[in-house]
Amino acid sequence: MTKNRFCKAFLFISILVTFSIQPLNAQESSSTGAVSAVQPRSDGLTFRSGDALIRLTIVRPGVVRVRYTLAKMFPADHSFAVIPESVSRDTKVQITQSASVLKVTDGDVVATVQRSNGRIVFTDKVGNVLLADHPNYPVTWHGKEFRVYKTMPQLEQYFGLGDKSDASDHRGNAVTMWNTDAFGWQQGTDPLYKSIPFFVGLLNGRAYGLFLDNTYKSSFDFGKESSDFFSFGATGGDLNYYFIAGPHPKQVIERYTSLTGRTPLPALYAFGFQQCRYSYYPESRVRQIANEFRTRKIPADVIWLDIDYQQGYKPFTINREYFPHFEQMVKDLGDQGFKMVVISDLHIKKEAGYKPYDEGTAGDHFIKNPDGSQYVGKVWPGDSVFPDFTLASARKFYGSQFKFFTDMGIAGIWNDMNEPAVFRYPDKTMPLDTVHRVDSETENRNPAGPIRKTDHREIHNVLGMENVRATYEGLLQLRPNERPFVMTRAAFAGAQRYAATWTGDNQSSWLHFRLSLPTLLNLGVSGYPFAGNDVGGFDGSPVPDLLTRWIELGAFLPIYRDHTTNGTRDQEPWVHGPEHEAIRRHYIETRYRLLPYIYTSMEETSRTGIPLMRAMFVEHPLLGRMEGINDKEYFFGRDLLVAPKVLETVDPYEVILPGPVWYDYWTGKKVEAKQRAAWDKEHSVGVAETPMVGSIKVDPKLDELPVYVRGGAILPHEPLIQTTAEKPQGPLELRVYPGPDCSGSVYTDDGHTFDYKQGHYFRQSFTCEATAQGVTVKLGKAEGDYTPWWTQVHVTVYGGTEPVSRDLPFSREAQTVSVEQ
Numbered sequence: 001m002t003k004n005r006f007c008k009a010f011l012f013i014s015i016l017v018t019f020s021i022q023p024l025n026a027q028e029s030s031s032t033g034a035v036s037a038v039q040p041r042s043d044g045l046t047f048r049s050g051d052a053l054i055r056l057t058i059v060r061p062g063v064v065r066v067r068y069t070l071a072k073m074f075p076a077d078h079s080f081a082v083i084p085e086s087v088s089r090d091t092k093v094q095i096t097q098s099a100s101v102l103k104v105t106d107g108d109v110v111a112t113v114q115r116s117n118g119r120i121v122f123t124d125k126v127g128n129v130l131l132a133d134h135p136n137y138p139v140t141w142h143g144k145e146f147r148v149y150k151t152m153p154q155l156e157q158y159f160g161l162g163d164k165s166d167a168s169d170h171r172g173n174a175v176t177m178w179n180t181d182a183f184g185w186q187q188g189t190d191p192l193y194k195s196i197p198f199f200v201g202l203l204n205g206r207a208y209g210l211f212l213d214n215t216y217k218s219s220f221d222f223g224k225e226s227s228d229f230f231s232f233g234a235t236g237g238d239l240n241y242y243f244i245a246g247p248h249p250k251q252v253i254e255r256y257t258s259l260t261g262r263t264p265l266p267a268l269y270a271f272g273f274q275q276c277r278y279s280y281y282p283e284s285r286v287r288q289i290a291n292e293f294r295t296r297k298i299p300a301d302v303i304w305l306d307i308d309y310q311q312g313y314k315p316f317t318i319n320r321e322y323f324p325h326f327e328q329m330v331k332d333l334g335d336q337g338f339k340m341v342v343i344s345d346l347h348i349k350k351e352a353g354y355k356p357y358d359e360g361t362a363g364d365h366f367i368k369n370p371d372g373s374q375y376v377g378k379v380w381p382g383d384s385v386f387p388d389f390t391l392a393s394a395r396k397f398y399g400s401q402f403k404f405f406t407d408m409g410i411a412g413i414w415n416d417m418n419e420p421a422v423f424r425y426p427d428k429t430m431p432l433d434t435v436h437r438v439d440s441e442t443e444n445r446n447p448a449g450p451i452r453k454t455d456h457r458e459i460h461n462v463l464g465m466e467n468v469r470a471t472y473e474g475l476l477q478l479r480p481n482e483r484p485f486v487m488t489r490a491a492f493a494g495a496q497r498y499a500a501t502w503t504g505d506n507q508s509s510w511l512h513f514r515l516s517l518p519t520l521l522n523l524g525v526s527g528y529p530f531a532g533n534d535v536g537g538f539d540g541s542p543v544p545d546l547l548t549r550w551i552e553l554g555a556f557l558p559i560y561r562d563h564t565t566n567g568t569r570d571q572e573p574w575v576h577g578p579e580h581e582a583i584r585r586h587y588i589e590t591r592y593r594l595l596p597y598i599y600t601s602m603e604e605t606s607r608t609g610i611p612l613m614r615a616m617f618v619e620h621p622l623l624g625r626m627e628g629i630n631d632k633e634y635f636f637g638r639d640l641l642v643a644p645k646v647l648e649t650v651d652p653y654e655v656i657l658p659g660p661v662w663y664d665y666w667t668g669k670k671v672e673a674k675q676r677a678a679w680d681k682e683h684s685v686g687v688a689e690t691p692m693v694g695s696i697k698v699d700p701k702l703d704e705l706p707v708y709v710r711g712g713a714i715l716p717h718e719p720l721i722q723t724t725a726e727k728p729q730g731p732l733e734l735r736v737y738p739g740p741d742c743s744g745s746v747y748t749d750d751g752h753t754f755d756y757k758q759g760h761y762f763r764q765s766f767t768c769e770a771t772a773q774g775v776t777v778k779l780g781k782a783e784g785d786y787t788p789w790w791t792q793v794h795v796t797v798y799g800g801t802e803p804v805s806r807d808l809p810f811s812r813e814a815q816t817v818s819v820e821q
């Protein structure tokens with residue numbers, strides 16, 4: 001055989017092996033065991049362990065991949081989540097073999113394999129155990145299902161796993177990954193809309209991550225079944241996971257997002273206030289809403305249209321009875337500084353003569369039944385078909401439909417129902433034997449090969465992500481130099497590359513208000529920083545105080561969108577009278593003044609993956625184990641700490657201020673916090689160190705949201721605008737809060753194109769230093785060639801008896817200003 005033909009034959013066989021080998025008896029069980037047949041590789045090891053073949057490789061510094069197969073050889077590699085370029089060939093891997101163990105290390109993280117039983121233990125270079133297979137429970141397969149058991153140290157905590165609603169820390173709980181339209185969800189409802197099989201383990205301030213790269217229904221049990229171990233497994237597919245070393249939680253999240261990708265810098269308007277409802281119609285109502293914002297001087301950027309703007313709920317149509325001048329309306333709202341985002345569900349009505357259906361059918365772009373016919377499910381438009389989003393060609397077909405909207409000047413697209421939700425089935429989705437086609441390009445298959453067929457068991461969890469990928473890529477194609485804004489409800493690991501998300505159908509209750517923190521914080525830990533929830537709650541109507549508190553909190557959430565379902569009372573900021581309206585306006589205004597800080601923080605997030613909204617443990621790993629702390633307060637960017645009143649009860653509550661110096665965001669005054677040990681003696685068992693923390697008691701009134709500034713922060717603010725379409729008039733304001741590690745920065749660009757990638761941006765860093773007389777503030781030399789909107793800088797230094805301000809002219813060169821205090 002010539003080499004070429006040999007390769008082709010090999011490829012064919014390997015594809016057969018990949019996708020058709022199944023244990024003969026579905027209930028047959030297999031497990032890992034004694035090690036044999038060790039084969040070193042440049043990046044790690046392959047060996048047999050009991051019934052399994054295992055490959056342990058270091059794919060980039062601090063990231064170890066572990067693959068198991070029961071087949072004779074490994075299937076063709078493939079992943080919807082992992083970006084192939086994330087594998088770094090330059091990692092120096094050392095391999096050592098002794099009589100009892102095998103070791104693989106990059107000099108930092110060490111993976112040790114016990115020869116006697118195949119047990120894998122991850123340690124750091126000084127020997128601290130980070131993650132260990134359980135000594136008594138081998139990795140086990142029953143038919144296609146597998147399960148991995150790990151030791152569960154008594155004080156270890158587990159964060160992440162997407163939009164789970166139990167609490168930030170999943171210890172004591174078990175969760176399932178199966179994207180579900182969970183209307184009516186409550187605390188602990190599981191599964192929810194997203195499947196992100198990644199968590200961060202935290203013990204004594206040391207973090208590691210584990211990502212199970214498997215799209216089948218999977219589950220994680222953190223001590224619910226037994227407090228002796230934690231475990232994870234899936235109902236099919238490859239046993240393929242990544243161990244991600246820290247020790248800092250930020251490092252873990254950075255490394256996880258280097259594997260699965262980061263959220264590209266969003267357009268500026270997406271950080272403005274957004275108003276939605278199910279649904280605004282007719283046209284006059286939409287115009288009225290827009291006018292209300294402008295006449296009442298409540299800043300806002302986006303109005304959203306839900307499903308009723310469509311003709312018979314058909315995507316890519318307009319109900320002309322409700323919206324006779326749709327295009328003109330979009331244009332007029334644009335003139336008022338509003339962008340429009342419209343819902344566009346993934347389903348396509350099955351109707352001859354409806355262009356998307358005819359075109360999609362002609363192009364063979366829809367998902368099929370096992371007998372080869374189109375799969376038809378009932379959704380909003382009635383009988384509908386679904387693009388086979390795991391085919392690049394189907395994504396292209398679907399993405400190109402958005403021309404309908406881009407031609408009208410619609411800014412963003414909202415992909416709902418993409419779990420996928422299908423009516424009339426008890427489990428609310430399509431049958432498991434529904435057939436999907438997957439091409440090499442979509443799943444990064446290596447070696448590449450022809451389109452393969454699989455069923456819904458494998459594709460269910462990833463369909464929503466491929467749906468928003470189609471939308472994102474379609475919008476990019478249509479408007480190559482505009483940052484697409486896409487919103488998704490369902491997600492898999494990696495969806496953060498394409499779309500923002502929200503937590504689905506929450507309720508207008510204090511409980512759901514409180515759950516804003518654990519759900520959104522865990523999304524951040526899971527590599528999903530650009531997220532929000534329905535401000536005011538979707539299901540039901542909030543009492544006035546609750547809506548006010550939620551609009552206050554929303555000002556400090558990554559996405560700030562008020563939304564409610566059909567048939568509920570009006571939920572716009574002005575609906576409960578002038579007193580509430582004034583408070584709400586004040587917080588929305590605060591959001592707009594703070595935009596330079598938010599945008600600067602998000603630009604950093606787009607490069608590092610470290611979320612905008614972050615739990616206490618992400619900034620202060622040692623404090624992660626303080627009772628309930630990760631669900632009660634959070635950091636918004638590096639320097640702001642937000643501690644909302646999350647219970648309706650009137651009792652004052654304690655706010656923990658980590659670090660020595662804190663300021664009240666609203667008054668600029670230093671906070672006098674009581675110092676206390678983070679936990680008492682009884683809780684110190686097994687802990688190396690008990691840190692001291694600041695503690696204050698607060699009892700915020702209706703118009704108060706406790707927000708604090710880290711001493712050492714320099715926060716950029718801008719003059720009030722009514723929409724980001726407006727250019728701020730006046731100076732850039734730098735608020736300087738002296739303290740340790742005093743620094744800050746501002747980043748800006750045109751806010752909507754990709755020109756920043758060519759250097760058309762503006763970045764400036766700041767520092768401050770205490771002097772004998774006061775404080776010296778330094779503005780660094782600017783980076784990038786973009787000219788920002790300001791011509792003056794107004795510096796205000798807090799911390800003295802009174803704040804002191806100075807005005808400086810704008811300059812790209814370094815400047816220093818000293819104030820006396």
Ligand code: MIG
Pocket residue numbers: 277278306307343416417489504505538563564565
């Ligand atoms: O079956 O489009 O979560 O935000 O308003 C309900 C109507 C469908 C569910 C979404 C919600 C949206 C609603 N949708």
